[in-house]
Amino acid sequence: MEYTVQQLAKLAGITSRTLRYYDEIGLLKPARVNASGYRIYGPKEVDQLQQILFYRELGVDLETIKQILTSPSFDDVQALKQHREKLLAERRRLEALIANVEKTLLAKEGRIIMSDKEKFEAFKQQLIDENERKYGKEIREKYGDEQVNKSNEKVKNMTQAQYEEATKLGEEVLRVLHEAFLTGDPAGELAQKAADLHRQWLGYFWDHYSKEAHAGLAQMYVDDERFKAYYDKKQSGMAEFLRDAIFIYTGKK
Amino acid sequence: MEYTVQQLAKLAGITSRTLRYYDEIGLLKPARVNASGYRIYGPKEVDQLQQILFYRELGVDLETIKQILTSPSFDDVQALKQHREKLLAERRRLEALIANVEKTLLAKEGRIIMSDKEKFEAFKQQLIDENERKYGKEIREKYGDEQVNKSNEKVKNMTQAQYEEATKLGEEVLRVLHEAFLTGDPAGELAQKAADLHRQWLGYFWDHYSKEAHAGLAQMYVDDERFKAYYDKKQSGMAEFLRDAIFIYTGKK
DNA sequence: GCTTTACATTGACGTTACGTAAACGTTTAT
DNA sequence: ATAAACGTTTACGTAACGTCAATGTAAAGC
Known part of the structure; x- marks a missing residue:
C-alpha cells in the first residue's frame, strides 16, 4: 500500500501541510519520491506516523518525538x-x-456582598501582593525572607483603624517632607520632623525598629529606582533629601 | 517625573525591549520623543503600564489588554x-x-502489577479509545451517538473470553476474505463465508443486527479511506470485494 | 486529443510576545 | 578626548503548522 500526501493525510486525520512539515524537519520522510517529485509513503511510514501522532496527542513536542523515534537508545x-x-x-x-x-x-x-471586614482584608492582601510584586525580590535579598514575612504578617494583623492611621501617616510623611524639601535643609526642624514621622510610620510594618535598618532603608530609597519613583513623584530629589534627613536623624553614616 | 526606556523598565521590572514592543503595537506610547529620538515616559504612562502588567499577570493577551485600556466602553x-x-x-x-x-x-x-483483569480492562478501553480517535467522528455522524455509545458499552462489558473470540474471529474474516478474493467471485462460497463470518463478528459490537446496517457498513469500508486501509492492507481491492460479497449476502442494493 | 478538475510541488509570509544581535547615533563619566 | 553606557532601528528566531501564490502533474470527462 502506497500513499501520496493527501491520501495518507486523510488516513491519519491530518493535513498534507503537516506531512510536508514533518518531512521538512526530518520527523517523517516519505519512503521515496517519484519522478514527478511526489512524496510516496509506504506501510512503514504509516506505522511511524501513528507513533508520532500518539506522542503528539500526549502533548510531546515534535523535537522530543523525533528523539524518541530515531534514537533507539533514547x-x-x-x-x-x-x-x-x-x-x-x-x-x-x-x-x-x-x-x-x-x-x-x-x-x-x-x-x-463583602463585609467591611472582608473588604478590608482584601485591601490589605492587595497591599501585600502589590508590594511583593514590585519590591519583593530586592527586599527579600536585602533583609531576608524572615523579616519580610514578619512585615507581611504585621500588615495582615492590622486593624482597620491601624491601617487608616498608617495610610494617613504615610501621606503626612510626604507632605511634611515636601515642605522640608523647600527649606533645602535636611538638618532643619521640618526635615527632622519628617524623619521622625517616617520612623513612626515604619512602626506599622516593622516588628522592631533599629537606627541601622532605618538608615539602610533610606539609602535603598535612593538606590532602587522603584522606591525612588515613589518619593520623587511629587518632586525630583525628594528621595535623596529624605535619605539625608534620616541619616542625620539616626546619626548614621 | 520622566523616564527613558531603561529607567521605566527597571521601575516596572521588565526589559526595554518590551517597552519598545508595546510602543510598536500601540499598547503603550511614550509621552513624547525627544530631539534625539529617545522615548520619554511620564507619570500617566507609568500608571498605564501598571495596568497593563496587572492584566498581563492574569495571562490576558496583549490585544485584549489593549481593548480593555483603550476603549472606555469595553x-x-x-x-x-x-x-x-x-x-x-x-x-x-x-x-x-x-x-x-x-x-x-x-x-x-x-x-x-496489573492483574490480568485490569490489563484486560485497559486493553478494552484502549480499543475503544483508538476506535474513537480514528473513526469516532464519521461513525457518530453516520450511525448517531446512541448507537456508537451502545457499541462501546458492549465492548466494555465483554468478558476476556469473548474478547479473544472476537479478535480471533476478526482475523478469520481477513483470512477467509483473502482466500475468497483470490477466487475473484464475491458470490462464491468462500466469499459468502467471509460475509457470514463478518456478520458474526459484528455480533460482538452491535447490540442488534440488520441487513441494512450491514450493507451500509460495507459501503463505508469502501468510502472511508481509513476503513479501506484496514481491509486493503493485505491486498489492494479487498475492501471493495468484501462490500460486494456483503451486498450479495444481505441481498441489498 | 483536449480541457477541466484535482492534486502535487516549492517558496514565503503570518501567528505571539518578546530575546538577541547588528549597526550606528547620543549622553555621561572619567 | 575617549570610553562606557545608553538610545535608536532593522531584522531574524521561536513552535507547529495555516494559508496563499505560482506552477507543474495526473486523472477524468467530452
Whole structure:
C-alpha cells in the first residue's frame, strides 16, 4: 500500500501541510519520491506516523518525538516523565492564574456582598501582593525572607483603624517632607520632623525598629529606582533629601 | 517625573525591549520623543503600564489588554470572564493530557502489577479509545451517538473470553476474505463465508443486527479511506470485494 | 486529443510576545 | 578626548503548522 500526501493525510486525520512539515524537519520522510517529485509513503511510514501522532496527542513536542523515534537508545519513559513534569508545572501556573482572575472578578463585579471586614482584608492582601510584586525580590535579598514575612504578617494583623492611621501617616510623611524639601535643609526642624514621622510610620510594618535598618532603608530609597519613583513623584530629589534627613536623624553614616 | 526606556523598565521590572514592543503595537506610547529620538515616559504612562502588567499577570493577551485600556466602553468584567473560560478550558485540556501521559507511563513502566483483569480492562478501553480517535467522528455522524455509545458499552462489558473470540474471529474474516478474493467471485462460497463470518463478528459490537446496517457498513469500508486501509492492507481491492460479497449476502442494493 | 478538475510541488509570509544581535547615533563619566 | 553606557532601528528566531501564490502533474470527462 502506497500513499501520496493527501491520501495518507486523510488516513491519519491530518493535513498534507503537516506531512510536508514533518518531512521538512526530518520527523517523517516519505519512503521515496517519484519522478514527478511526489512524496510516496509506504506501510512503514504509516506505522511511524501513528507513533508520532500518539506522542503528539500526549502533548510531546515534535523535537522530543523525533528523539524518541530515531534514537533507539533514547529513554522514552524518562522523556515522558519529564514531559509530565512540564504538564504539571503548567497546570500549577494555570491554577494560579485562574485563582487570580477569579479574585479580580469577585472584586470587580462586587456581586458578593463583602463585609467591611472582608473588604478590608482584601485591601490589605492587595497591599501585600502589590508590594511583593514590585519590591519583593530586592527586599527579600536585602533583609531576608524572615523579616519580610514578619512585615507581611504585621500588615495582615492590622486593624482597620491601624491601617487608616498608617495610610494617613504615610501621606503626612510626604507632605511634611515636601515642605522640608523647600527649606533645602535636611538638618532643619521640618526635615527632622519628617524623619521622625517616617520612623513612626515604619512602626506599622516593622516588628522592631533599629537606627541601622532605618538608615539602610533610606539609602535603598535612593538606590532602587522603584522606591525612588515613589518619593520623587511629587518632586525630583525628594528621595535623596529624605535619605539625608534620616541619616542625620539616626546619626548614621 | 520622566523616564527613558531603561529607567521605566527597571521601575516596572521588565526589559526595554518590551517597552519598545508595546510602543510598536500601540499598547503603550511614550509621552513624547525627544530631539534625539529617545522615548520619554511620564507619570500617566507609568500608571498605564501598571495596568497593563496587572492584566498581563492574569495571562490576558496583549490585544485584549489593549481593548480593555483603550476603549472606555469595553466591558472588562466580561473580558475577564471570557479569559477565565479560556483558562478553564486549557486546564481541562491539561488534565486530559496528564491523565493520558500517566496512563501511558503506567503501561510502559509496568511497575504496577496489573492483574490480568485490569490489563484486560485497559486493553478494552484502549480499543475503544483508538476506535474513537480514528473513526469516532464519521461513525457518530453516520450511525448517531446512541448507537456508537451502545457499541462501546458492549465492548466494555465483554468478558476476556469473548474478547479473544472476537479478535480471533476478526482475523478469520481477513483470512477467509483473502482466500475468497483470490477466487475473484464475491458470490462464491468462500466469499459468502467471509460475509457470514463478518456478520458474526459484528455480533460482538452491535447490540442488534440488520441487513441494512450491514450493507451500509460495507459501503463505508469502501468510502472511508481509513476503513479501506484496514481491509486493503493485505491486498489492494479487498475492501471493495468484501462490500460486494456483503451486498450479495444481505441481498441489498 | 483536449480541457477541466484535482492534486502535487516549492517558496514565503503570518501567528505571539518578546530575546538577541547588528549597526550606528547620543549622553555621561572619567 | 575617549570610553562606557545608553538610545535608536532593522531584522531574524521561536513552535507547529495555516494559508496563499505560482506552477507543474495526473486523472477524468467530452
